[in-house]
Amino acid sequence: MSTLVSIIVPCYNQAHFLKESLQSVLEQTYTAWECIIVNDGSPDDTESQAMRWCEKDDRFKYVYKENGGLSSARNAGIQNCEGTFILPLDADDMLHMSFLEKLVPVLENGVNIGVVSCNSIFFEDSISNVVNKREPKGESYHALLFENIMMASSLYRKESWAQVGGYDESMKHGLEDWEFWIAITKGGMAISFVDEYLFYYRKSKTSMLTETVKNHLEETSKYVYKKHQEIYIDKFGTTMDYLFYLIKKHRTSEDNLKTSLEYKIGEVITKPFRLVKGLFRF
DSSP, X not given: OXXXXXXXXXXSSOHHHHHHHHHHHHTOSOOOEEXXXXXXXXXXXXXXXXXHHHHHOTTEEEEEEOOOOHHHHHHHHHHTOOOSEEEEOOTTOEEOTTHHHHHHHHHHHOTTEEEEEEEXXXXXXXXXXXXXXXXXXXXXXXXXXXXXXXXXXXXXXXXXHHHTTSSOTTOOSSOHHHHHHHHHHTTTOEEEEEEEEEEEEEOOSSOHHHHIIIIIHHHXXXXXXXXXXHHHHHHHOSOHHHHHHHHHHSTTOHHHHHHSXXXXXXXXXXXXXXXXXXXXXX
């Protein structure tokens, strides 16, 4: 019997994109799925659009909730789903027809794999108008420390969602998926990638992501660093205040940070701290 996948589609003011997004779900060659369309208190015609799909195929289901943001909507959908595996899908994005067929077996056969993703195509207006491509690499949370290398639409286990307490609903300005991936993988679960372009990300001029990058990137990133500070302190052997300084000045990559003069000086300054910490590690 095939593993049931619950595809969670939050929608707020994006009913006009639902047709393309949900059609890409319907065309999946892997058929053991249900799709939960979550109306996050949207003022547009999300409900009527969603109900048409529910009438078309009973694998589509509809949930309404008061507006609470993306994390809240995803959590609500997952609370109402029956699948073993979870796939979040934003209402304006699309899946290649082989997405589930290629990703589900990776998770089924990899007991130590926490999240599986794939290569992505960024497009404007239609998938024929490609503006960028992304081929992420990485095997553990270390690859996630300074950059969210995975798309929000990556496949994971429902039990992982429950173990970490779901998506952080206090994160109203985006990057909630980045924090969620760190929470799942920092305990030792691995990351895996299918080296195929199976996900289509709609790149719009205004979105939650562009708004976050423009106005909230530093504060939101700092929240993630602080929430998971133990993995940063463990890797870099320094205090969070000093690490915040280094990240702010050398945020582009971990390599840039570790080769900076400030980091090398910091290693000398914090060496006693790291030695003492090592003595009391059990």
